[in-house]
Amino acid sequence: MVDGCAVKLAEAMSQEILVLGPTGKTGRRVVRALSAAGVQIRPASRSSAVRFDWSDESTWQPALHGVTAAYVIAPYDPAAAEPFVRLAKSSGVRRLVLLSGRGLDEAPAEFFQGMRAAEEALRASDLSWTILRANNFNQNFSEEIWESEVRAGRLSLPVDGTPEPFVDVQDIAEVATLVLTSNGEHDGQTYNLTGPEALTFTDALRKISPAIELVELTPAEYHDALLSQGVPEAEAAELNAVYEAMRKGLLATPTDDITRLLGRPATSFDTYVATTWR
Numbered sequence: 001m002v003d004g005c006a007v008k009l010a011e012a013m014s015q016e017i018l019v020l021g022p023t024g025k026t027g028r029r030v031v032r033a034l035s036a037a038g039v040q041i042r043p044a045s046r047s048s049a050v051r052f053d054w055s056d057e058s059t060w061q062p063a064l065h066g067v068t069a070a071y072v073i074a075p076y077d078p079a080a081a082e083p084f085v086r087l088a089k090s091s092g093v094r095r096l097v098l099l100s101g102r103g104l105d106e107a108p109a110e111f112f113q114g115m116r117a118a119e120e121a122l123r124a125s126d127l128s129w130t131i132l133r134a135n136n137f138n139q140n141f142s143e144e145i146w147e148s149e150v151r152a153g154r155l156s157l158p159v160d161g162t163p164e165p166f167v168d169v170q171d172i173a174e175v176a177t178l179v180l181t182s183n184g185e186h187d188g189q190t191y192n193l194t195g196p197e198a199l200t201f202t203d204a205l206r207k208i209s210p211a212i213e214l215v216e217l218t219p220a221e222y223h224d225a226l227l228s229q230g231v232p233e234a235e236a237a238e239l240n241a242v243y244e245a246m247r248k249g250l251l252a253t254p255t256d257d258i259t260r261l262l263g264r265p266a267t268s269f270d271t272y273v274a275t276t277w278r
C-alpha cells in the first residue's frame with residue numbers, strides 16, 4: 001500500500017519545473033531547493049543551457065515545452081506578460097508561481113508595469129497560480145544592489161528611520177518550492193513575504209558592522225546619483241518610488257505568511273548576518 005506522502009513525492013518527481021531567473025538571488029535557491037526535493041528542474045535564462053530571454057519570444061516555447069509548472073520572475077516589458085502566460089497554458093503548464101513586490105498596489109500606476117502586467121495575466125488565466133509579494137531582501141546587502149557600497153563601508157539611500165522587515169531569499173525559495181510542488185492548496189493566493197521583525201537601515205547596517213555608515217539622501221540627491229551612474233531616468237524614478245513607499249511606512253509591518261506556510265519562524269536578520277557576514 002502506497003501512502004499519501006509517497007504518492008506526493010512520486011508526483012513531484014515525475015514533474016519537470018521551469019525556473020526562470022535561475023542565476024539570480026531567489027532563482028538559484030529555488031533550483032537548489034527543488035533539486036533537494038527530488039524534482040526535475042529546467043533552469044532557463046539568457047545564460048542557461050536552455051536559453052530564455054524575455055525580449056526574444058522564440059526562446060519561450062522551448063523553455064515551456066513539457067514542463068508542468070514554472071517559477072516566474074516578472075518581465076520588465078509589460079507587453080511580454082500576457083503572451084507568456086497564454087503560451088504557458090497552451091504548452092500544458094498547469095501552475096505558475098510569480099515573484100512580485102510588496103506594496104505594488106500603493107505604487108503609482110506608471111511604475112513596475114511588467115510586474116503589474118504579470119500579476120494581472122496570472123489572475124486572468126485559468127491556470128493554478130500563486131503570487132509571492134516580497135519585501136526588500138536581506139541579500140540586497142550582500143548580493144548586488146547595495147553590496148558594493150556596503151562592502152566599501154558607506155551606503156547612501158533615500159531612507160529615514162522607517163523600519164523595513166527585510167526578508168531572506170532562502171525563505172522565499174522554500175515558499176516557492178512548497179507552492180510549486182503543492183496539490184492546489186495555494187492556488188489563487190497572494191502571499192506577503194517578510195522577515196520576522198522590522199529594522200531601520202541604521203540598525204540593519206550596525207548588525208552587519210558598526211563601521212558601515214548610512215548616508216540618508218533626499219529623493220532628489222538619490223535621483224541625481226542614479227543618473228550619474230548611468231541609470232536611465234525611468235528606472236531612477238521607479239527606484240525612488242520604492243523608497244517613497246518605504247518612507248511612508250507602507251511596507252513596514254511584518255506578516256506571518258512565511259511562518260504559516262513553512263511551519264517555522266521566518267529567518268531573522270541576525271541569522272542572516274551570522275551566516276553571511278561572520
Ligand SMILES: NC(=O)c1ccc[n+]([C@@H]2O[C@H](COP(=O)([O-])OP(=O)(O)OC[C@H]3O[C@@H](n4cnc5c(N)ncnc54)[C@H](OP(=O)(O)O)[C@@H]3O)[C@@H](O)[C@H]2O)c1
Binds near residue numbers: 026
Ligand atoms: N531585491 C529585492 O529586494 C526585491 C524585492 C521584491 C521583489 N523583487 C523582484 O525580484 C525580481 C528579481 O529576482 P531575483 O532578485 O531573484 O533575481 P536577480 O538576482 O535580480 O537576477 C535576475 C535573474 O533574471 C535573469 N534575467 C535577467 N534578464 C532577463 C531576461 N531579459 N530574460 C530572461 N531572464 C533574465 C538573470 O539571468 P541571466 O542574466 O542569465 O539572463 C537572473 O537569473 C525582480 O522582479 C524584482 O523586482 C526584488
